[in-house]
Amino acid sequence: MSESSDHQVLDAQGAAHTTHAKLAAWVDGVAQLTKPDSVYWVDGSQEEWDRLTQELVDAGTLTRLNPELFPNSFAAFSDPADVARVEEQTFICSVNERDSGFTNNWMEPSKMKAKLTSLFDGSMRGRTMYVIPFVMGHVDADDPKFGVEITDSAYVVASMRIMARIGTDVLRKMEELDAFFVPALHSVGAPLEEGQQDVSWPCNKEKWIVHFPEERSIWSYGSGYGGNALLGKKCYALRIASVMARDEGWLAEHMLILRLTSPEGKAYHIAGAFPSATGKTNLALIQPTIKGWKAETLGDDITWIRLGREGEMRVVNPEAGLFGVAPGTGWSTNPNAMRGIAKGNSIFTNVALTDDGGVWWEGMTDDVPAHLTDWRGNDWTPESKEPAAHPNSRFCTPIDQIDMLAKEYYEPNGVELNAILFGGRRKTTIPLVTQSRDWTNGVFMGATLSSETTAAAAGQVGVVRRDPMAMLPFIGYDAGDYLAHWERISQKANPERLPKIFLVNWFRRNAEGGFAWPGFGENSRVLKWAIERIEGKAEALETPIGFTPAPGALDLEGLDLSEDELQEATRFDASEWANELKSIEEWFAKFGDSLPASLQAELEGLKERLGAK
Ligand code: OXD
Numbered sequence: 379m380s381e382s383s384d385h386q387v388l389d390a391q392g393a394a395h396t397t398h399a400k401l402a403a404w405v406d407g408v409a410q411l412t413k414p415d416s417v418y419w420v421d422g423s424q425e426e427w428d429r430l431t432q433e434l435v436d437a438g439t440l441t442r443l444n445p446e447l448f449p450n451s452f453a454a455f456s457d458p459a460d461v462a463r464v465e466e467q468t469f470i471c472s473v474n475e476r477d478s479g480f481t482n483n484w485m486e487p488s489k490m491k492a493k494l495t496s497l498f499d500g501s502m503r504g505r506t507m508y509v510i511p512f513v514m515g516h517v518d519a520d521d522p523k524f525g526v527e528i529t530d531s532a533y534v535v536a537s538m539r540i541m542a543r544i545g546t547d548v549l550r551k552m553e554e555l556d557a558f559f560v561p562a563l564h565s566v567g568a569p570l571e572e573g574q575q576d577v578s579w580p581c582n583k584e585k586w587i588v589h590f591p592e593e594r595s596i597w598s599y600g601s602g603y604g605g606n607a608l609l610g611k612k613c614y615a616l617r618i619a620s621v622m623a624r625d626e627g628w629l630a631e632h633m634l635i636l637r638l639t640s641p642e643g644k645a646y647h648i649a650g651a652f653p654s655a656t657g658k659t660n661l662a663l664i665q666p667t668i669k670g671w672k673a674e675t676l677g678d679d680i681t682w683i684r685l686g687r688e689g690e691m692r693v694v695n696p697e698a699g700l701f702g703v704a705p706g707t708g709w710s711t712n713p714n715a716m717r718g719i720a721k722g723n724s725i726f727t728n729v730a731l732t733d734d735g736g737v738w739w740e741g742m743t744d745d746v747p748a749h750l751t752d753w754r755g756n757d758w759t760p761e762s763k764e765p766a767a768h769p770n771s772r773f774c775t776p777i778d779q780i781d782m783l784a785k786e787y788y789e790p791n792g793v794e795l796n797a798i799l800f801g802g803r804r805k806t807t808i809p810l811v812t813q814s815r816d817w818t819n820g821v822f823m824g825a826t827l828s829s830e831t832t833a834a835a836a837g838q839v840g841v842v843r844r845d846p847m848a849m850l851p852f853i854g855y856d857a858g859d860y861l862a863h864w865e866r867i868s869q870k871a872n873p874e875r876l877p878k879i880f881l882v883n884w885f886r887r888n889a890e891g892g893f894a895w896p897g898f899g900e901n902s903r904v905l906k907w908a909i910e911r912i913e914g915k916a917e918a919l920e921t922p923i924g925f926t927p928a929p930g931a932l933d934l935e936g937l938d939l940s941e942d943e944l945q946e947a948t949r950f951d952a953s954e955w956a957n958e959l960k961s962i963e964e965w966f967a968k969f970g971d972s973l974p975a976s977l978q979a980e981l982e983g984l985k986e987r988l989g990a991k
């Protein structure tokens with residue numbers, strides 16, 4: 379660690395570490411405000427990781443796992459009140475309130491700045507202030523997107539090393555380009571007074587996750603949880619990036635990226651937007667069950683879509699790691715994820731510990747261990763009432779440990795996108811797969827994307843919640859303007875090369891109440907149909923809501939499912955759409971004036987086709 383004293387901190391030492399004048403000035407200013415004991419510039423090296431993780435073990439924040447089971451891996455256990463993103467405390471402080479839209483919290487920027495400035499005043503006292511230069515996406519991209527996170531949490535530094543490209547190499551590139559960077563300031567909000575004993579998971583009851591979109595800056599206070607504290611991820615790569623994308627003509631989306639290769643050797647790239655609890659990580663790491671098809675992954679959470687030189691849409695995953703929900707990720711449901719995790723170099727948060735020094739979570743293995751230490755540190759047995767791992771416990775693992783990672787992941791400017799999937803969790807109404815009539819109809823599908831609430835979430839069960847493009851908590855500006863931007867982008871693109879758009883639903887129920895479609899690896903059959911639609915090979919039925927697979931068009935070979943049973947999953951049911959129309963109207967009413975006319979026209983067209991006009 380740096381040996382600098384308070385006095386040195388105040389003596390503008392930024393310039394000693396970087397020739398990037400704006401960065402040096404920002405770091406010095408933050409140090410003056412937050413008053414840490416020392417300032418440390420993160421280099422991103424293995425030696426640094428080893429040192430920091432050992433310090434975190436010594437402090438009781440991390441538990442080193444049995445290296446024979448999970449090499450170079452650690453478990454962290456958070457404060458029980460700091461386990462998830464805090465949407466009610468997440469703000470988009472645009473200059474004009476209208477620009478944050480109805481999906482975001484807003485406060486007047488200068489009022490928010492004053493509030494945050496007083497909270498950050500002295501917030502790092504007794505701690506080290508870490509400076510993490512990072513880049514989202516590739517440092518060699520045509521337009522690399524830099525950021526610098528300042529944090530007082532070494533857990534954040536270690537996690538950021540997994541999730542993003544960080545350190546001295548990035549800093550040197552920033553200096554060479556005198557690049558713009560997003561200043562991303564984070565404090566757990568737990569200053570240590572002289573002689574005060576630290577806790578294993580410092581945080582503050584008061585939490586603020588704040589974005590200033592015009593300034594492109596982030597201030598995060600009070601939480602150590604990944605989604606609130608690893609600021610390259612949701613805060614930058616989605617909320618701030620969506621604003622940059624609006625202004626610069628691209629899209630920042632909450633999507634996975636898959637590369638599928640047909641038996642003829644033709645490769646396609648598919649991006650998929652899925653709200654939480656809809657099997658996104660499983661689809662990103664799918665093991666196809668259809669013969670001759672190969673799946674590789676490029677990403678599991680965030681996708682940036684830019685226009686290429688020929689007007690094609692190109693996708694990159696700006697992240698370097700997976701920050702996945704652990705429960706439900708298992709050897710039988712997602713072996714590709716498990717093999718990557720088992721290679722180690724991972725940080726687990728709020729999972730359970732096994733007696734032999736490994737980790738476990740619900741759904742990891744078919745056999746449940748006879749004894750565990752649960753995420754709160756209590757003894758746990760299969761008779762225990764509470765889950766052993768917190769339902770939002772996470773694995774944080776380098777993406778290059780995934781065997782099925784496509785080599786195209788490393789392409790600095792991405793690969794051409796051929797199809798977009800929007801997927802929700804619906805028991806009724808939404809067929810297994812529907813191809814949109816055209817781009818605008820596909821944007822309508824994304825704009826009305828929905829899931830039913832499950833018992834896992836607080837509140838009423840079975841209520842339909844709209845989640846446009848699975849971006850509800852992540853759109854950094856007005857939601858209507860965001861949908862209009864999707865339209866605008868398509869007008870700039872080469873119309874021949876526009877990705878085809880599909881709405882999918884793996885969760886429809888049959889008359890007996892069971893799942894009408896087996897899901898998991900069998901979803902590859904749906905992907906195959908989508909690709910064959912692109913190739914003009916697969917048959918479809920034209921319905922009022924779009925194109926669904928014609929009888930016999932979906933490959934069922936080797937699957938124990940009759941055409942009749944398949945019908946239950948794929949059918950369009952006009953009677954179910956009467957309610958759906960009402961619900962979509964209510965949803966669109968929330969946008970007020972900012973709903974694009976093209977989407978209102980889509981709704982009117984749908985009503986007409988359904989005979990509801
Ligand atoms: C995530 C999320 O953590 O969407 O990926 O909340």
Ligand code: MN
Nearest residue numbers: 632678679680
């Ligand atoms: Mn996500």
